[in-house]
Structures are given as C-alpha cells and as structure tokens.
Amino acid sequence: MKKDAEMETNGVSRRQVLIGTGALAAGTAAAHFTGLLKSAVAKDGKNEKWPWPYEKLDPQKTAEIAYNEWYRVFCGAAVINSVFSQLAEKIGEPYSSFPSDAFVFLEGGQVGWGTICGSPAGANIVANCIIGPRISGADEGHHIAADNMQFYSETALPTFKPASPKITTEIKTTVSDSPLCHISVGKWMKATGYALGSPERKDRCARVAASSAYHLVEMLNAWKDGTYEAKSTFSSAKENGITGQYNCDECHGDNVPEAPQMPKA
C-alpha cells in the first residue's frame, strides 16, 4: 500500500505532526514524541480488531441509498447507513452491531449547531471504523477523513444526481470552502435564495450526503485495492501552530459577511 511520502522520508506522517498532540503510531515511527508511546496499546475490544472485513461497493448504488436515507435519518446517519447497511448484508458482523441510527444527531452540524456537516462527519466514522484508528497501526482512516473534508470543502456540491429525485427543480451547486454545516448551507442559501426549511435545501443536503458517500466508497475501494493515495496535504498545526482549516483568511479576513438575514420559511 502506498505510504505517505513524508512518512517514507522521515518516519513521521504529516498527520501525526498535524494533530500536534504527540503520535501513537505503531512501531518506532513516533519515538521522538515523549511519554505517550508506552500507553499506546489499543484496548482490543471485540470489534476493535482492524481492519474490519470490507468488500468493494458500488459508489452509485451507495449514493442512491444515502440520498434516500437522508429523508429518514439525515446527513450523518445516511452516509453511515449507506455503507454499513450493505456491508451488514454482504458480511454481517461487526456491521450489524453498529448503531448507525444513533447518529441522527449529526444533522445540522450536530443538532443544529452548524459545526461539521454530518456528511463528512459520518464519512469519517465509516472510514475509521473500517480501517481503524491510527493508534492501531494503519493511517489510511485518518487520511481518508482529511480527504472527506477536503473533497467536501473544494468540490462544487452536490455532484450526485439521484435516479428518482424527490423534487424536479434544478439544484444549483456551490463550493463551501469549509467542512462546516453553517458555512456550506449558508453559501448555498445565499447563492440560491432558498430557505433552510425549503424542499430544495433539503434535497440539496440529501444530494450532498449522497455525493459524500459516493466519494467515500471510491476511496475505500481504492484502499481495498491497495491504490489509495491521500490527497489532502496541508498541516494547519505545522504551518500555523494550531488546528484548523487550510484557508485561514476565509474567517480571519474581510470575507466574513455581516450576519445576513436568512429567509426563514
């Protein structure tokens, strides 16, 4: 499996630096981080043996499931269910034990607080449950999480069009430049004039969940094939000395709008 270039050259992946909290990778890679390695023993619960068994999925089919599931469980749980429901059927455990529906709360950036959108948040959960955390010795789950957020931020979304859309209005695409629900939904509402409660905004978010699930499965399939390569290459911790996005000026600059009046109906 292709390794991060930086890991190959200096033995420390950029994300171990990025998170800035010391590194717990398997082996000796992180030996110069102090005091943490000796406790880096996974507790090895019943479903904490990684990777979980994985069979390649059809991105198109997965996205269709996510789109329809959005109308039942909203963005985060829709993305989780779109992958885990298929794997539960194909493989069984540990997928059938995972309480996907509990993750409805990821909606609206966690119960409406506008933090990370449930689509990348759900996709991050899927990748890290399947591949495992970086402390288990594999870093692709960590990298796919960064790529979920980078894709979400940089892509004109939604990319996915459902076979049988719930509404026939054309859904305009927008680039969020952020993984946050508030920013992503806000920019789309500003560009289209549709309200948060409108059927168009809901269908846009259902399609964004589907687009995220599609891209996630493409990456998981590549990981299964041994061809996954991480695309997100920045390190806020290394470059700026703090956790954060790649685009500081988006918030620290003149681009932040006056709190605009949003349509409420």
Next chain:
Amino acid sequence: MKKDAEMETNGVSRRQVLIGTGALAAGTAAAHFTGLLKSAVAKDGKNEKWPWPYEKLDPQKTAEIAYNEWYRVFCGAAVINSVFSQLAEKIGEPYSSFPSDAFVFLEGGQVGWGTICGSPAGANIVANCIIGPRISGADEGHHIAADNMQFYSETALPTFKPASPKITTEIKTTVSDSPLCHISVGKWMKATGYALGSPERKDRCARVAASSAYHLVEMLNAWKDGTYEAKSTFSSAKENGITGQYNCDECHGDNVPEAPQMPKA
C-alpha cells in the same frame, strides 16, 4: 420525565424546529411537517433498540478515566471510553460491541481540522447511543447533545482537576464561547502563551475531556432518575433561519482577530 416546555405547549420541541429539516418525532407531534413522517421507521438493527441499559456512574471516577484515556486515544475517544468501558464492565452488551477506539480521529476537531472539539463530539455520541436518536421517540439524547455543546462553550474550562496530574503547572481556565476546537484551543493558547505541542496544552485538553465526561455523566444520571431538564434553549434555525451557534457576532463582527502567529513549539 420532564418534557421541554415548548413541546408541552405546542407539541413541537424547539429542536425539531431548530434543525430545520422536518421532524421525525414519535407520535403526532410533528404532523405538520410534510412528507417525512411516513418514512420515519428506525431500521431496528440488533443494537438499535433504545434506550440501551444504563446504570448510574460516578462522575468523578468517569472524569479520571477520561483524563488518563486522553493520553492513549485523545479527546473524543477518551470521553466515549470513559463511559462505555464502565458500562461494558457493569452491563456488557451493547457497550462491549462498540468500537470506541475507532474515534481517535475526533482529535483536533477531526484529524486536526479544528471543527467541533472531540470532547463534545464524543459526549454527543455517548448520549445518543444510550438514549437513541429522536426518530426513535426520545428526544433527551438530542437535548443532552445541545447541552454538551452549551456547557463546553459557556464554562471556564477545564473544571476538572485530576487526582494525579501528569504535569504540576497550574492550568489556566478559559471560556471558548464555541464548541469548535480551533476557537477553544486558540483562546486558551492566546490567554496562556503555551504552544499547541506543549505539555501544558495537552494536559489542558485532557482535563477538558474529563470535564466534559463529568458533566455528561451528571446529565445521564439525571436522565436515568427522570429529573433531566434541557438547559440549552436557543434555536439558530428559528431565530436566524440557518444552523449555527447562539452568538452570531462572535464570527460576524469585529471580534475575529487577524490570523495570529501561533507559537509552534
């Protein structure tokens, strides 16, 4: 169990309005939201029968576990493990099937991107796995999630002092006014001058995880006793027509600092 006041008076909880995506509550509460109720059938997986069995936990003991677990799995997984490891021991399933260690990626606001801090994100997972999603007919998990974020935002953190701290330096407290890692860590770093990679910053975050776990268990115990009352009462969707925090001017205003140079060592 005490219900949300608004729910008692008009049959729709404020959070069903807040999330702005239509409501899926059990019964007839949300009947005036269109087109979603009929598909609101949980898929009823093996571990999707709610609530999960719960026994009251000692907040102090839970916080100690979270503090120490931070040094193994960081904020999000530390909060999850602090509760689920005890319940796995006391009760067994479904806690012993939950892959808590997979949630290491919640660190640094999800692999260092600075979005929601892993402490409230992990606490939100715990509450919603135990109590269930609002589509299962109980809304306390949803409310406790909002209260996790409100507590995190409004409290001078950390509140918890471990019995055997890893460092002896006094850890200053700060109020984040936000559930986001970037803001919370940034304000603390600005107030103290410590770098992201410093032992003090790490111990601060370990104590914040412990403080979050302490407060979460207080709420879960109250829920078990039938005395839990939601404290978070704002609705960004209702008041502002968009998902978001309670304090718009924190970002839409003159308070956003120039992107400051952070110490990197």
